[in-house]
Amino acid sequence: MKLSRYYLPTYRESPAEAEVISHQLMLRAGMVKKLAAGIYNWLPFGLRALRKVEEIIREEMNRAGAQEVFLPMVQPSELWKESGRWEAYGKELLRFQDRHEHESCLGPTHEEVIVDLVRGQLRSWRQLPVNLYQIQDKFRDEIRPRFGxxxxxxxxxKDAYSFDADEPGAEKSYQGMYAAYSRIFARCGLEFRAVEAVTGPIGGKFSHEFMVLADTGEDTLAVCPKCGYAANLEKAEVKTAAKPETDPEQVLEKVHTPGRRTVEEVCAFLKLAPANLVKTLIFESDKGPVAAMVRGDRELNPNKLQGLINADRLEMATPERIQELTKGPLGFSGPVGLKIPIYLDQEVALLKNFITGANEPDYHLLNTNLTRDFQAAKIADLRVVVPGDFCNRCGSEYHFHKGIEVGHIFKLGLKYSKPMNATFLDQNGKEQFFIMGCYGIGTSRTVAASIEQNHDPSGIIWPLSIAPFQIYLLPINYKDERLRKVTDDLAAELEKLGLEVLLDDREESPGVKFKDADLIGIPLRILVGDKTLAKDSVEFKLRNQDKKELVLISKAAMAAKELILAQLEAISQKTDRIATQASKL
RNA sequence: CGGGAUGUAGCGCAGUUUGGUAGCGCGCUUGGUUCGGGACCAAGAGGCCGCGGGUUCAAAGCCCGCCAUCCCGACCA
Structure with a gap:
């Protein structure tokens, strides 16, 4: 491909709208262009990267036994009413009416459609398992789209849905996808971790997220270097390092703390450390109001509380409700005399003589003690993991990483098959609901995440397997006849070998070409100039290394091919290693 | 939806305080000279100053309303 004919508008400066690095570079490198908030055009260069990611996914999904389908983006409301999500899904679901005033929506995900597709068609246990996937655009009317x-x-x-006859089968499907995902992200040339995650509104008992490691990632991962346990911070379990306190219990004492609501204010006022104080937080849930207690220097993990009480819904109580439930104002809540169930973080249970709110304005209690002064409904791990914490499984200290969620695999169980009445006949001729799983990969996000992970101040550094082109052929002066001839011949030879070449035939000064080459980040740059021709050579330079190397013109094409194959082989071997590890888990 | 900010040429910005009919850099066009890290000279093209209304002899600027975009919180691939 000749760059002079290629639609690749690059920019020296990054548009003001872009804050994160992947967004800036994707705009500057002419990969995408914004059409509206959170809606982007893909230009040829960006699309090539996206298609490569998709193709890797397709190959690995097929390899794992899944079959590709293509489902409509516009979906009728009836299906969503059947699953109950017409009401349950929030405003992210973009709803509209057609000319017949028929309610429809743009698909934010396709569980309903896929269940409708298979029910009545998959009738026998003999046909199971089945795994169907598609690569499609989703629309979610996010309150605030951001980060490009x-x-x-x-x-x-890419979304995939598995249908199994029994639990062991569903487990096997899940493991199959875990392995496939590991191969996919390894083949994309990305550093990633699979971590345990909270399931969110899609439901199910547990799930794994696939995280591309990048300092700019929104999620934090706790990874145990010893036993391999890894989890999103939203989920990560912690082993308590603290020892039980053995001080004798002191007399409960009410102390005046005028206007001191926050942990910092109370501690400063009483000249005590936050670890001596215990926060009492009041929540509303579908299981009724509950209280949760964590040390003053800790943060409650609401996911853990929600899991503990098995609630579908959990939110902080309003100041009014706190007044009603505790008889005291916000900021002065405490366990003593509280009439709702109290859940205690395991660390709190180790404390003696701690400070709590008195459930009346401007008063706290000194020397509060569990059992003597109040009872706990349950004691459990309820707090957010912090640096220095230890793995709950093996006791090693956690490592922390920042990550970008690019994939998520869920066990759905009967969540959709049951309300939508999707059944098959088992070996006993008995009607059963499908046991489902669903498995997503953000394809466009994966491209962006790759850039977040692999870039330098000059621009993008593509992993070879998803690079839009493999070779950037750069003649210093394409108007020079001799240079031009060598360049054209080499381009033809490279393409004949099946390599993807972008030839910078523009009438630009060398500096511009170098800058653009670095910006768009094609893995191998081959330079043709007077200096190299003087030695019957061209210059090879990899985008991810500083080293430059002269290669004889006569051997250049084969050398390029070998170099690229070697790199792809390295990725492939790494993929196999990672897949082997994944299958052991 | 709450908080903050910004809309002026394809991109980055100045001009708004103190109203007088729009400017800089990059990019683009033409000609010439250059050619190993965003070259140089010369000549050009390009703007409902986000939209609507108001004030005024006169509005990019002042007033009112709206819209869009970006950033911070609750969602998620």
């Missing part, structure tokens, strides 16, 4: 392609409203996604 990282969180758009319309975005590319």
């Amino acid at each position: 392609l990282m969180r758009g409203r319309e975005f590319g996604m």
Whole structure:
């Protein structure tokens, strides 16, 4: 491909709208252009990267036994009413009416459609398991789209759905996808971790997120270097390092703390450390109001509380409700005399003589003690993990990473098959609901995440496997006849070998070409100039290394091919290693 | 939806305080000279100053309303 004919508008400066690096570079490198908030055009260069990611996904999904389908983006409301999500899904679901005033929506995900597709068609246990996937745009009317392609409203996604006859089968499907995902991200040339995650509104008992490691990632991962346990911070379990306190219990004492609501204010006023104080937080849930207690220097993890009480819904109580439930104002809540169930973080249970709110304005209690002064409904791990914490499984200290969620695999169980009445006949001729799983990969986000992970001040550094082109052929002066001849011949030879070449035939000064080459980040740059021709050579330079190397013109094409194959082989071997590890888990 | 900010040429910005009919850099066009890290000279093209209304002899600027975009919080691939 000749660059002079290629639609690749690059920019020296990054548009003001772009804050994160992947967004800036994708705009500057002419990969995408914004059409509206969270909605992007893909230009030829960006599309090539996206298609490569999709193709890797396709190959690995097929390899794992899944079959590709293509489902409509516009979906009728009836299906969503059947699953109950017409009401349950919030405003992210873009609803509209057609000319017949028929209610429809743009698909933010396709569970309903896929269940409708298979029910009545898959009738026998003999046909199971089945795993169907598609690569399609989703639309979610996010309140606030941001970070460019990282969180758009319309975005590319691969979604897969498995149907199994029994639990062991469903487990096997899940493991199959875990392995496939590991291969996919390894083949994309990305550093990633699979971590345990909270399931969110899609439901199910547990799930794994696939995280591309990048300092700019929104999520924090706790990874145990010893036993391999890894989890999103939203989920990560912690082993308590603290020892039980053995001080004798002191007399409960009410102390005046005028206007001191926050942990900092109370501690400063009483000249005590936050670890001596225990916060009492009041929540509303579908299981009724509950209280949760964590040390003053800790943060409650609401996901853990929600899991503990098995609630579908959990939110902080309003100041009014706190007044009603505790008889005291916000900021002065405490366990003593409280009539709602109290859940205690395991660390709190180790404390003696701690400070709590008195459930009346401007008073706290000194020397509060569990059992003597109040009872706990349950004691559990309820707090957010912090640096220095230890793995709950093996006791090693956690490592922390920042990550970008690019994939998520869920066990759905009967969540959709049951309300939508999707059944098959088992070996006993008995009607059963499908046991489902669903498995997503953000394709457009994966491209952005790759850039977040692999860039330098000059621009993008593509992993070879998803690079839009493999070779950037750069003649210093394409108007020079001799240079031009060598360049054209080499380009033809490279393309004949099946390599993807972008030839910079523009009438630009060398500096511009170098800058653009670095910006768009094609892995191998081959330079043709007077100096190299004087030695019957061209210059090879890899985007991810500083080293430059002269290669004889006569051997250049084969050398390029070998170099590229070697790199792809390295990725492939790494993929196999990672897949082997994944299968052991 | 709450808080903050910004809309002026394709991109980055100045001009708004103190109203007088729009400017800089990059990019683009033409000609010439250059050619190993965003070259140089010369000549050009390009703007409902986000939209609507108001004030005024006169509005990019002042007033009112709206819209869009970006950033910070609740969602998620």
